[in-house]
Amino acid sequence: MSHEVEILLALFVVFVSAQIGAxxxxxxxxxxxxxxxxxxxxxxxxxxxxxxxxxxLEVLAEIGAVLLLFSVGLETRLDDLxxxxxxxxxxxxxxxxxxxxxxxxxxxxxxxxxxKALFVGVAFVATxxxxxARVLQELGVLDRLESRVIMGAAVIDDILAMxxxxxxxxMQGGGxxxxxxxxxxxxxxxxxxxxxxxxxxxxxxxxxxxLEAPINPRSPLTLSLALCLGLAAAAAYLGLAAIIxxxxxxxAVAETRQRHTLERQxxxxxxxxxxxxxxxxxxxxxxAELASVEALTTLLVITGLAIVSKLVxxxxxxxxxxxxxxxxxxxxxxxxxxxxxxxxxxxxxAGVITEGMYAAIIAMSLLTSVVAPPALTALFRLKCDTESxxx
Amino acid sequence: MSHEVEILLALFVVFVSAQIGAxxxxxxxxxxxxxxxxxxxxxxxxxxxxxxxxxxLEVLAEIGAVLLLFSVGLETRLDDLxxxxxxxxxxxxxxxxxxxxxxxxxxxxxxxxxxKALFVGVAFVATxxxxxARVLQELGVLDRLESRVIMGAAVIDDILAMxxxxxxxxMQGGGxxxxxxxxxxxxxxxxxxxxxxxxxxxxxxxxxxxLEAPINPRSPLTLSLALCLGLAAAAAYLGLAAIIxxxxxxxAVAETRQRHTLERQxxxxxxxxxxxxxxxxxxxxxxAELASVEALTTLLVITGLAIVSKLVxxxxxxxxxxxxxxxxxxxxxxxxxxxxxxxxxxxxxAGVITEGMYAAIIAMSLLTSVVAPPALTALFRLKCDTESxxx
Numbered sequence: 087m088s089h090e091v092e093i094l095l096a097l098f099v100v101f102v103s104a105q106i107g108a109x110x111x112x113x114x115x116x117x118x119x120x121x122x123x124x125x126x127x128x129x130x131x132x133x134x135x136x137x138x139x140x141x142x143l144e145v146l147a148e149i150g151a152v153l154l155l156f157s158v159g160l161e162t163r164l165d166d167l168x169x170x171x172x173x174x175x176x177x178x179x180x181x182x183x184x185x186x187x188x189x190x191x192x193x194x195x196x197x198x199x200x201x202k203a204l205f206v207g208v209a210f211v212a213t214x215x216x217x218x219a220r221v222l223q224e225l226g227v228l229d230r231l232e233s234r235v236i237m238g239a240a241v242i243d244d245i246l247a248m249x250x251x252x253x254x255x256x257m258q259g260g261g262x263x264x265x266x267x268x269x270x271x272x273x274x275x276x277x278x279x280x281x282x283x284x285x286x287x288x289x290x291x292x293x294x295x296x297l298e299a300p301i302n303p304r305s306p307l308t309l310s311l312a313l314c315l316g317l318a319a320a321a322a323y324l325g326l327a328a329i330i331x332x333x334x335x336x337x338a339v340a341e342t343r344q345r346h347t348l349e350r351q352x353x354x355x356x357x358x359x360x361x362x363x364x365x366x367x368x369x370x371x372x373x374a375e376l377a378s379v380e381a382l383t384t385l386l387v388i389t390g391l392a393i394v395s396k397l398v399x400x401x402x403x404x405x406x407x408x409x410x411x412x413x414x415x416x417x418x419x420x421x422x423x424x425x426x427x428x429x430x431x432x433x434x435x436a437g438v439i440t441e442g443m444y445a446a447i448i449a450m451s452l453l454t455s456v457v458a459p460p461a462l463t464a465l466f467r468l469k470c471d472t473e474s475x476x477x
Numbered sequence: 478m479s480h481e482v483e484i485l486l487a488l489f490v491v492f493v494s495a496q497i498g499a500x501x502x503x504x505x506x507x508x509x510x511x512x513x514x515x516x517x518x519x520x521x522x523x524x525x526x527x528x529x530x531x532x533x534l535e536v537l538a539e540i541g542a543v544l545l546l547f548s549v550g551l552e553t554r555l556d557d558l559x560x561x562x563x564x565x566x567x568x569x570x571x572x573x574x575x576x577x578x579x580x581x582x583x584x585x586x587x588x589x590x591x592x593k594a595l596f597v598g599v600a601f602v603a604t605x606x607x608x609x610a611r612v613l614q615e616l617g618v619l620d621r622l623e624s625r626v627i628m629g630a631a632v633i634d635d636i637l638a639m640x641x642x643x644x645x646x647x648m649q650g651g652g653x654x655x656x657x658x659x660x661x662x663x664x665x666x667x668x669x670x671x672x673x674x675x676x677x678x679x680x681x682x683x684x685x686x687x688l689e690a691p692i693n694p695r696s697p698l699t700l701s702l703a704l705c706l707g708l709a710a711a712a713a714y715l716g717l718a719a720i721i722x723x724x725x726x727x728x729a730v731a732e733t734r735q736r737h738t739l740e741r742q743x744x745x746x747x748x749x750x751x752x753x754x755x756x757x758x759x760x761x762x763x764x765a766e767l768a769s770v771e772a773l774t775t776l777l778v779i780t781g782l783a784i785v786s787k788l789v790x791x792x793x794x795x796x797x798x799x800x801x802x803x804x805x806x807x808x809x810x811x812x813x814x815x816x817x818x819x820x821x822x823x824x825x826x827a828g829v830i831t832e833g834m835y836a837a838i839i840a841m842s843l844l845t846s847v848v849a850p851p852a853l854t855a856l857f858r859l860k861c862d863t864e865s866x867x868x
Contacts, residue, residue, distance in 0.1 A: 090826075093536055094543075094710035094719055102703050105695045145484055145533035152485075304496045307748055312493050319485035328485055351745040357698055358746055435481075 096137045097146075103129050103136075104361030115463070119364055119423060120456050123448070126368020133373065143366055148328070150356075150363030151428055155329040156314040157352050158244075159336020160345060161219065164287050170238030177235060177403035178242025181419050184399035185210035185392065186250060192391055196384075201257045205438045208254050209430050209447045210392050211247040213240045214423025214455065222418070225466055232411050235404060236418035244333065244425065249279060251327050251429055255436065274324055279334065282317065286338035306344040307351050313339065329428055367427050367448065370434070375445040384442070388450045393457065396420050414465045420458040426451035487528045488537075494520050494527075495752030506854075507847055510755055510814060514843055517759020524764065534757055539719070541747075541754030542819055546720040547705040548743050549635075550727020551736060552610070555678050561629030568626060568794035569633025572810050575790035576601035576783065577641065583782055587775075592648045596829045599645050600821055600838045601783050602638040604631045605814025605846065613809070616857055623802050626795060627809035635724065635816065640670060642718055642820055646827065665715055670725065673708065677729035697735040698742050704730065720819055758818050758839065761825070766836040775833070779841045784848065787811050805856045811849040817842035 103125040111121025129136040137143070190207030198206065218240055222233045314335040321331030339348060375381060401416035430447040433439035439447070494516040502512025520527040528534070581598030589597065609631055613624045705726040712722025730739060766772060792807035821838040824830035830838070 090539070090719060091710060091713045093539070094706065094713050097540070098703070098706040098710045101699075101706055105699050105703065109695060140532070142533045142536035146536070148481070148484070149488070304500060305748065307745055308492075308496050311749055312489070312496065315485065315489040315492055319482060319489045322482045322485050328481060354698055354742040355745050355749055357696065358702055 093142065096143065099129060099136050100126075100143070100362055100365045101358075104365045107365075108361075115460060116456055117421075117423070117459060120452060122361055122364035123368035123371075123427070123452055126365035127371050127373060128368075129365070130369025130371070132369075132371065137369060139366055139369055143362065146359065146362040147366035148363075150359040150361070151329055152314065152318045152332040153352070153356055154360045154363065155428075156332040156336040157349070157356055158219075159333040159338075160340050160349055160352065162333075162337050163340050164283070164337070170234050173404055173406060174235050174238030175242060177239035177400045177415055177419065178246065180399040180403040181213065181239060181243050181396055182211050182246040182250065185395040188391060188395045192387070201254070202438050204254045204257065205429075205433050206443065206447075208247065208250050209422075209426055209433065209439075209450075210388075210395065211243070211250060212422050212425035212429055213243040213247070213396070213419050214421045214425050214451075218418050218421055218423075218458075222462075225463060227466055230466075231407070232404075232414040232418070235407070235415050239400065239403070239415070239419060243419065245279065245283070247425065247429075251330075251432070255327065255432065278321065278324055279330065282331075282334040283337060286334065287341045290338045291341040306342070307348060310335070310339045310344075310348055327428070327432060364427075367431060370431070371445050371448045372441050373445070375442045376449060381442055381446065385446045385449050385453075388446050389453045392422060392450050392454055393420055396454075410465070410468070414462065417458055417461045417465060420461075421455040422451040423455045426454075484533065487534065490520060490527050491517075491534070491753055491756045492749075495756045498756075499752075506851060508812075508814070508850060511843060511847055513752055513755035514759035514762075514818070514839070517756035518762050518764060519759075520756070521760025521762070523760075523762065528760060530757055530760055534753065537750065537753040538757035539754075541750040541752070542720055543705065543709045543723040544743070544747055545751045545754065546819075547723040547727040548740070548747055550724040550729075551731050551740055551743065553724075553728050554731050555674070555728070561625050564795055564797060565626050565629030566633060568630035568791045568806055568810065569637065571790040571794040572604065572630060572634050572787055573602050573637040573641070576786040579782055579786045583778070592645070593829050595645045595648065596820075596824050597834065597838075599638065599641050600813075600817055600824065600830075600841075601779075601786065602634070602641060603813050603816035603820055604634040604638070604787070604810050605812045605816050605842075609809050609812055609814075609849075613853075616854060618857055621857075622798070623795075623805040623809070626798070626806050630791065630794070630806070630810060634810065636670065636674070638816065638820075642721075642823070646718065646823065669712065669715055670721065673722075673725040674728060677725065678732045681729045682732040697733070698739060701726070701730045701735075701739055718819070718823055755818075758822060761822070762836050762839050763832050764836070766833045767840060772833055772837065776837045776840050776844075779837050780844045783813060783841050783845055784811055787845075801856065801859070805853065808849055808852045808856060811852075812846040813842040814846045817845075 104122045107121030107123075107125030107128075108118030109121065111124070112118050128134055131138060186204075186207040188207075189210030190203050193203035193206035194200070218236055222236070227233050314332050317331035317335040318328040319331070321334075322328040339345060342348075376385060396419050397413075397416040399416075400419040401412045404412040404415035407415070427448055430439060430444050430451070433447075434441075434444045495513045498512030498514075498516030498519075499509030500512065502515070503509050519525055522529060577595075577598040579598075580601030581594050584594035584597035585591070609627055613627065618624050705723050708722035708726040709719040710722070712725075713719040730736060733739075767776060787810050788804075788807040790807075791810040792803040795803040795806035798806070818839055821830060821835050821842070824838075825832075825835045
């Protein structure tokens, strides 16, 4: 009975502290996710020690992450990628390549072996489509050209980052780079992603009816959730991150007629479960690991590198749109948010990333997510003023 | 990584088998819940051994049960209890007292000590408001007088059963009946239930605005979920069942203006999480424990006792409505469904109920839930034919 009380109390404390943290963050004009992670830090073992992270909370956090990425996938359509076209592709590819190389090189210079250094590089790559989209939505500029480029690039970025993550994760097993194994892993990862992203979306596009009776007499929601859990498990089974599978499942379901209904139905599920992911993430940060001059220096270097590499690479990718638009796109790509955190968590679970590095990457993901929204807001306002002046 | 695959695969298997089981059950004109439990039996250790029940699955099942009872509470209004009035109260009270006494006496005759025998008695008491409501809804007769009496009585029944459960659970600790302790427990249970049911609903009735900004800037859903988790934890802390707290939280929130929105938002959450409760329940049944003549005899006796005691007691309670209506009400109160199963699970967790008795009670809850819906359907059709004949 005492154990039941403990679990229920932990669920209550995690959920409520997430709400309070998100609320405070949003009042400070920051994304709610920043507050949820901070709340996790606060109630976790590092500070108040109100909860300890056990298997059930870890699984709830994993389900939260899977559903979050499913939902991000659900807002992502193959056609959107095609429409924003060349610029988004340039931004997305440069935005992955430059931070990955610079991050990996930096990790190499501080003495990490190649596979581990590459893993750290991947943590620099991720762009949080969720945070960026939420900020753009709050600003009411989702229909602007820059926003569409950002969203398209963020999607390409996400896919490339996940692909890289899959490749780099699988590489951790071997002592060095086994080319034939790497090729197999790459083939497997690319095959899975391409199969689901192209064939899956194509199949779903023509099977909205399949989601309804009589072939699927359960609701479209239950079939979609089953697809999400199934592809998450399949991705994990293939050695990819589970969230890749969930994201692809979302992208496939995004092609159906029922996508808006499903988006609406997913909201309450996310409201309940996603906070567990961010709070557990925050609770896993060992603040003590950041409490030295050396660690703080590392944090500042990582954060600076993360911001500059993304800003410059994406800015160059969007250069054809003009300086200010390029700046907006660059800043919009800066937040690492949940994707960076998921990668860091995976790295820590796999024993690839040390406690100190984990704390630094989480803090970096936090800082980039905190810095970008106000900058983005300022740039959009500045641009609007300049644009409306000549009228 | 392998552990992650295992967990995700278990989630997928549980969720999908629940859907398939529910679908098959519904095609056989049985409540979906019967199929979900049967699916759990099938994939559990007893038969296919596809999943084993560990802490994360147990917690997911508990969250599922808590949310289910929250949702049942959300469909329950104090005013409904008052409107159907005297008849519903008579049906509810007799429907608790008679099965409790007969069940407890029977458990005593097979040699159980008083506190354990009383616990078994409680498992006879529960009426599944969920199953009954779903059947009445499918028949399209929710507005009929019998239906309103059934629902009102089911609610009274639920509250009395939960109260009994709390009292009987707390009694398991002591070696005998400690009157002063019993009074304390009773006072605590009644105090908690009355406080939340009366004061809580009254407060919520006048605080729909509280669910909106600016006092609660998060959504009404998040505040309601927090209330649900909080009262579930509080109930468990007081030694009551967590689901009592969740049910009362639902009843309190049912008094707000946002109840219909919340009911709609809870549906997707239930669709994801409630199946875990029923499948885990089924997976926990040790079929081997039922594989003897003695065990099967026990099962038949329990099921017969459960049906007859409820039918006669509730029929007498509704006698003033005429024979056929009294029969409808009696049959409508027969399904034990999830409430009986929750009580049996709690009894097993607390070590009060043996594996054999647990398997028998689950099977009884299943059988009563399977038997009642067709009988109810037949009685309603019969009554309609007779009524329309003289016109």
